[in-house]
Amino acid sequence: MAKAFIFSIDAFVAFTLIIVVLHALIFLSAVPSSYYGGLMQANYLARDTLNSLVAANASRVLDNQYYARMSMLDYIVSTNDTEAVRDYVGANIPYEYGYTLEFWNSQGKDWGVIYDTANYRDDPHNKLYNKLRATSHSIFFGYTDVTGRRNPGTPYCYMTCNGDKYGGNCPSECDTPVSLYDAGEAALGLVRLSVYR
Amino acid sequence: MKSRSSKGFFFVLISFMLIMYIFLYLTAWINAMEISEKTASEKFRASSIDGIVSQLSDERFSNFFDIAGYYALYRINAHASDIAHPLKYDDRERLKYLGNAFFNATLYGGSQDFDGTDLNYTSAEKDTYTFGAWLENLNGTLSQAGLEVVDFEVYGLNFTQEDPVTFNATMNISIYVRDRLSTVSVRRMFALSRQFNVSGFADPMIKREYSKINSTANVEKQIFYSDQAPDTLAPLWVANGTSGHGFFYGTMIRATDVTSSYPLIEMRSQYIIVGNYTEIDAADPTHSRFGGYIITNAPVMYQDANCPSPKSESETFMAITYVQRSGACVEEVKDDAPRPFAVIPDFNMSAFLGPGTGARHDALIIANRTLDEVRTTPELKYDGARAYDIEKLRDATVCAYFLHSPRGPSYPQRLSKNALTLHDENFGMETLLVGKWAGGMDSPDYDNRSRVDFEFFQPTLDAVKVRGMPGCKSFEMCSAVVGDNAPLGHFRMSADSLTAYGISGTQYIACDDNRARCD
Numbered sequence: 001m002a003k004a005f006i007f008s009i010d011a012f013v014a015f016t017l018i019i020v021v022l023h024a025l026i027f028l029s030a031v032p033s034s035y036y037g038g039l040m041q042a043n044y045l046a047r048d049t050l051n052s053l054v055a056a057n058a059s060r061v062l063d064n065q066y067y068a069r070m071s072m073l074d075y076i077v078s079t080n081d082t083e084a085v086r087d088y089v090g091a092n093i094p095y096e097y098g099y100t101l102e103f104w105n106s107q108g109k110d111w112g113v114i115y116d117t118a119n120y121r122d123d124p125h126n127k128l129y130n131k132l133r134a135t136s137h138s139i140f141f142g143y144t145d146v147t148g149r150r151n152p153g154t155p156y157c158y159m160t161c162n163g164d165k166y167g168g169n170c171p172s173e174c175d176t177p178v179s180l181y182d183a184g185e186a187a188l189g190l191v192r193l194s195v196y197r
Numbered sequence: 198m199k200s201r202s203s204k205g206f207f208f209v210l211i212s213f214m215l216i217m218y219i220f221l222y223l224t225a226w227i228n229a230m231e232i233s234e235k236t237a238s239e240k241f242r243a244s245s246i247d248g249i250v251s252q253l254s255d256e257r258f259s260n261f262f263d264i265a266g267y268y269a270l271y272r273i274n275a276h277a278s279d280i281a282h283p284l285k286y287d288d289r290e291r292l293k294y295l296g297n298a299f300f301n302a303t304l305y306g307g308s309q310d311f312d313g314t315d316l317n318y319t320s321a322e323k324d325t326y327t328f329g330a331w332l333e334n335l336n337g338t339l340s341q342a343g344l345e346v347v348d349f350e351v352y353g354l355n356f357t358q359e360d361p362v363t364f365n366a367t368m369n370i371s372i373y374v375r376d377r378l379s380t381v382s383v384r385r386m387f388a389l390s391r392q393f394n395v396s397g398f399a400d401p402m403i404k405r406e407y408s409k410i411n412s413t414a415n416v417e418k419q420i421f422y423s424d425q426a427p428d429t430l431a432p433l434w435v436a437n438g439t440s441g442h443g444f445f446y447g448t449m450i451r452a453t454d455v456t457s458s459y460p461l462i463e464m465r466s467q468y469i470i471v472g473n474y475t476e477i478d479a480a481d482p483t484h485s486r487f488g489g490y491i492i493t494n495a496p497v498m499y500q501d502a503n504c505p506s507p508k509s510e511s512e513t514f515m516a517i518t519y520v521q522r523s524g525a526c527v528e529e530v531k532d533d534a535p536r537p538f539a540v541i542p543d544f545n546m547s548a549f550l551g552p553g554t555g556a557r558h559d560a561l562i563i564a565n566r567t568l569d570e571v572r573t574t575p576e577l578k579y580d581g582a583r584a585y586d587i588e589k590l591r592d593a594t595v596c597a598y599f600l601h602s603p604r605g606p607s608y609p610q611r612l613s614k615n616a617l618t619l620h621d622e623n624f625g626m627e628t629l630l631v632g633k634w635a636g637g638m639d640s641p642d643y644d645n646r647s648r649v650d651f652e653f654f655q656p657t658l659d660a661v662k663v664r665g666m667p668g669c670k671s672f673e674m675c676s677a678v679v680g681d682n683a684p685l686g687h688f689r690m691s692a693d694s695l696t697a698y699g700i701s702g703t704q705y706i707a708c709d710d711n712r713a714r715c716d
Contacts, residue, residue, distance in 0.1 A: 006205060006206055009206065009210075012213075013209050013213045013216070016216060016217075017216055020217075024219075024220075054257075137337075139257065139331075139334055139335060141257075141260065141261050141264065141331065141334075142264070143264070149264075153421060154419070156596050156597055158591070158592050159552050159557070159596075160552050160592050161595075173594075173597065173631050173632055173667070174631075174632055174633050174684060174685055175633065176414060176415070176416055176632065176633070176634045176639070177417055177418045177419065177597070177632070178415075178417050179398075179417035179419050180397075180419070181398060181399065183267070183268060184264075186264050186325055188324065188326075188330055188334055189334065190334060
C-alpha cells in the first residue's frame with residue numbers, strides 16, 4: 001500500500017514537472033517583444049524635430065531677411081528644399097533611422113512626399129522600414145510663397161520716398177496707380193514626419 | 198525499508214515544492230513583464246498625445262489669426278471698393294460693421310455687412326483662411342492619437358482702432374479635446390490679440406468713386422500713411438527779391454556748375470540757374486535756355502556821363518539805363534530776360550532743403566509782375582519777387598502719402614458709400630491726387646476740381662490753381678489746355694484746403710493773388 005502511494009506520488013510529481021516545463025516553454029514564447037522603448041525614442045525624435053522646425057525662424061537660421069515671416073517648417077514646405085531637409089531634419093535624427101517627410105494639403109486632399117530617405121542612396125539615413133515606425137504630425141499654416149504677405153512702401157521716388165528699392169524704375173505719378181500689395185498665398189494642411197528603422 | 202521509503206517520500210515532496218516554486222516564479226515574472234508592457238504603451242500613448250496637444254499653443258493660434266485676419270481685411274477692402282457693395286456704416290458705432298465683417302470673414306468665410314451683395318469666400322479660400330478649416334485640420338492631427346475636438350467656442354470678440362491705419366482685434370478661444378475612450382481630455386483657453394495695419398491696401402473710396410467717372414478704369418491708389426498734418430506742409434517763404442517778373446518752379450543749379458554737357462541741353466528749361474550776372478551770362482548768354490533765373494548780385498548803379506540822374510543800372514536783367522537821345526535823357530530797357538527771373542542779393546541756395554537730406558534744392562520764384570507788364574512799364578520789375586521752398590507739399594503729393602486730417606474720412610468711413618461726406622476728427626485721412634487720371638488727359642472735365650481726394654469727387658467745389666505744383670510749374674504749363682502740353686491737368690485746391698495746408702498770408706502761392714498770373 002505504501003509502495004502504491006509512493007508510486008502515485010512519483011507519477012504525480014513527474015506529471016507536474018512535465019506540465020511546468022510545458023507552461024514555461026509556452027510563457028516564454030508568448031512574451032511580446034518589447035519595442036516600446038525603441039518606439040518611444042523614434043516618437044521623441046519625430047516630435048521634437050517637427051517642433052524645432054516650427055519654432056525656428058527661417059530668416060535667422062538661413063541668415064536671410066527674405067524669409068523673415070517664415071518658420072523653417074514653412075520654408076521647407078513652400079520650397080521643397082531637399083538640402084534644407086537634410087541639414088535641419090536629418091541632422092536631428094541618428095543614422096540608424098530613416099525618415100519620411102510628407103505634406104497633406106487641405107485643398108488637394110492628398111499626401112505628398114517632400115522627402116524620403118529611402119529614395120536617396122547617398123543619404124546616410126537611407127534605410128528600409130524593418131521593425132518599427134513612429135509618426136508625428138504638425139499643423140501647417142503659412143505662406144507657400146517665400147515673400148508671403150508683402151506690404152511695400154510707396155513705389156514713387158522723391159525726397160522722402162525711395163520706391164526703386166523694389167528693383168524697378170520709379171513709376172510715374174502721371175500714370176494710373178496700380179496696387180503692388182500682395183496678400184500672399186497661404187496653405188493649410190498637415191505635415192507628417194515618420195521615423196523608422 | 199521503512200526509512201528508505203520515508204527518505205524517498207521526502208525527496209519527492211521537496212522536489213515537488215521546488216518545482217512549484219519555480220512555476221510560481223515564472224508566472225510572476227511573466228505577469229510583471231505584461232504589466233510593464235502595458236505601462237510603456239500608456240506612456241507612449243501619452244507621449245503621442247502630448248506631442249499633438251502641443252499644437253494647441255498660443256503662438257499657433259496667434260499665427261493663424263494673423264494670416265487669416267489680414268486676408269479677411271484684404272477681401273473686405275476689395276469687396277467694398279466695388280460700387281455695387283460698399284460696407285455699411287453707422288456713425289454712432291463707427292467700427293460696428295467693419296468689426297463684424299472682420300470676424301465673420303475670419304471665422305466663417307463670409308459677411309452680410311455690405312450694402313448689396315454679401316462677401317463670400319470661394320471654397321478654396323474657406324478651406325485655407327477660416328477657423329472652420331483650421332479646426333478641421335486640427336481634428337486631422339488629433340485623430341492620429343485617437344483624440345477629437347468635442348467643443349470649440351469663440352467669444353469676447355473686440356475690434357478697436359488705434360490710429361488711422363492700425364486696428365486691434367482680440368478674441369478668446371476655448372477648446373475641449375477628448376479621446377474616444379474618454380480617458381484623456383484637454384481643455385485649453387487662448388486669449389488672442391493682434392494688430393492689423395491696412396497700409397498698402399488700395400483706397401476703397403478712391404477706387405469706388407472713380408469708377409463712377411470711368412467704369413473701365415481701375416484706380417488703385419495705395420494707402421501710405423504719414424502722420425504729418427496738412428498744415429505742416431505749408432510753403433516756406435525763404436527769400437525776398439528786389440526785382441523780377443513771372444513765376445517758375447524748378448531745381449536750382451549754380452551757374453558755375455554748368456558745362457557744355459551738364460545739364461543736358463534739352464533739360465535746361467526745367468532748371469533755375471543761380472549766380473551773379475557775370476556767371477549767368479557766361480553760362481547762358483541768351484538768358485533764355487533755362488526755365489528761370491536767380492541773380493544773386495544787386496544791380497550795379499552808375500551815372501551816365503550825359504544823363505547822371507537817375508542812375509543807370511548794369512549787371513542785371515532788363516537793365517534800365519538813361520541815355521541821351523536828341524539832347525534829352527531817355528529811358529532804355531535791355532529786353533534780355535524772356536524767362537522768369539528774380540534778383541535776390543545774397544541768395545543762399547542751401548536754405549532750400551525741403552524734407553530731404555539737402556542734396557537737391559528746388560525753389561518756386563514768384564514775381565509780382567508778368568513779363569508783359571515789365572516790358573510795358575519796366576519799373577514794375579521793382580515790385581519785387583519772392584522765393585519759396587514748397588518741397589514738403591510736393592513731396593507729400595508725389596510720394597502719394599495719406600495725411601492725418603480731421604476733415605477727411607477715416608478708413609472705416611472710406612469703405613462706405615457716403616465716404617465723401619463723412620469725416621473723423623481722430624482718424625480721418627486725406628491725400629492729394631495727381632495724374633492723367635485725376636483731372637488730366639484721361640478726365641479733362643475734372644481739371645477744375647480740387648486735388649484733395651474727398652473734394653475731387655464732389656461736383657460743387659471749385660478750386661484755384663497752385664503755382665509750383667504738378668501742372669503749374671510755369672506760365673506756359675499752367676495756361677495750357679489739358680492735353681499733350683498739360684497731360685496732368687493743373688493742380689488746384691479749394692479755399693478750405695488752401696487754409697488747411699497753410700497756404701495763406703505770406704505763404705500764399707495760389708494763382709488768384711494778383712501776382713504774376715498763371716493763365
